[in-house]
Amino acid sequence: xxxxxxxxxxxxxxxxxxxxxxxxxxxxxxxxxxxxxxxxxxxxxxxxxxxxxxxxxxxxxxxxxxxxxxxxxxxxxxxxxxxxxxxxxxxxxxxxxxxxxxxxxxxxxxxx
Amino acid sequence: xxxxxxxxxxxxxxxxxxxxxxxxxxxxxxxxxxxxxxxxxxxxxxxxxxxxxxxxxxxxxxxxxxxxxxxxxxxxxxxxxxxxxxxxxxxxxxxxxxxxxxxxxxxxxxxxxxxx
Numbered sequence: 699x700x701x702x703x704x705x706x707x708x709x710x711x712x713x714x715x716x717x718x719x720x721x722x723x724x725x726x727x728x729x730x731x732x733x734x735x736x737x738x739x740x741x742x743x744x745x746x747x748x749x750x751x752x753x754x755x756x757x758x759x760x761x762x763x764x765x766x767x768x769x770x771x772x773x774x775x776x777x778x779x780x781x782x783x784x785x786x787x788x789x790x791x792x793x794x795x796x797x798x799x800x801x802x803x804x805x806x807x808x809x810x
Numbered sequence: 811x812x813x814x815x816x817x818x819x820x821x822x823x824x825x826x827x828x829x830x831x832x833x834x835x836x837x838x839x840x841x842x843x844x845x846x847x848x849x850x851x852x853x854x855x856x857x858x859x860x861x862x863x864x865x866x867x868x869x870x871x872x873x874x875x876x877x878x879x880x881x882x883x884x885x886x887x888x889x890x891x892x893x894x895x896x897x898x899x900x901x902x903x904x905x906x907x908x909x910x911x912x913x914x915x916x917x918x919x920x921x922x923x924x925x926x
Contacts, residue, residue, distance in 0.1 A: 734917075741814075741900060742853070742917040788852050797843060797866055798902070798915065800852035 704801035717776040721789030732790040814918035835903030842884040845900040
């Protein structure tokens with residue numbers, strides 16, 4: 699069985715500050731891990747994914763995440779927040795080719 | 811190259827009615843999955859279709875059924891609608907690569923269903 703826990707349903711940062719969104723997972727098989735972003739009234743857009751290989755994954759819009767097996771974590775970071783980063787962020791886990799299991803999401807607010 | 815397209819974008823139904831939602835996958839993709847996203851929640855997996863067969867199913871009742879056509883497009887059908895079925899229904903497509911699992915999974919914009 700697989701599950702995802704996103705710590706903090708709401709994160710607020712100032713423009714230019716570090717963004718850190720936390721995700722812990724549980725998986726009985728080697729996990730594939732994903733971060734998606736959802737803007738209001740839109741579908742999901744893939745930010746980045748980890749399958750195998752390098753544990754530090756770089757994605758779009760300056761985001762990156764690090765897979766830490768020992769901590770069962772896949773936290774999302776961005777060095778400097780921009781107003782346009784305000785959105786809902788979802789962490790997800792899957793086995794190979796199987797369904798995505800999503801966390802409940804974290805709303806990121808960015809203030810000027 | 812069109813991405814994942816879904817129709818309709820919005821619809822309102824009455825309790826007890828039936829609804830059909832449609833999805834066309836991204837070009838080159840052969841696997842279609844459906845998700846339900848209630849307001850303020852993360853998407854929940856309904857089922858996945860590959861080679862016109864249901865390959866995997868989430869924890870949803872039999873009122874939720876689907877179909878995949880030879881051109882890989884898909885339909886989601888929900889019978890005997892309940893107020894709790896009101897949600898955003900997302901379609902996702904991918905390509906299954908033997909030995910490597912799924913390619914990048916792309917999502918459509920979704921179909922907003924309101925049950926009154």
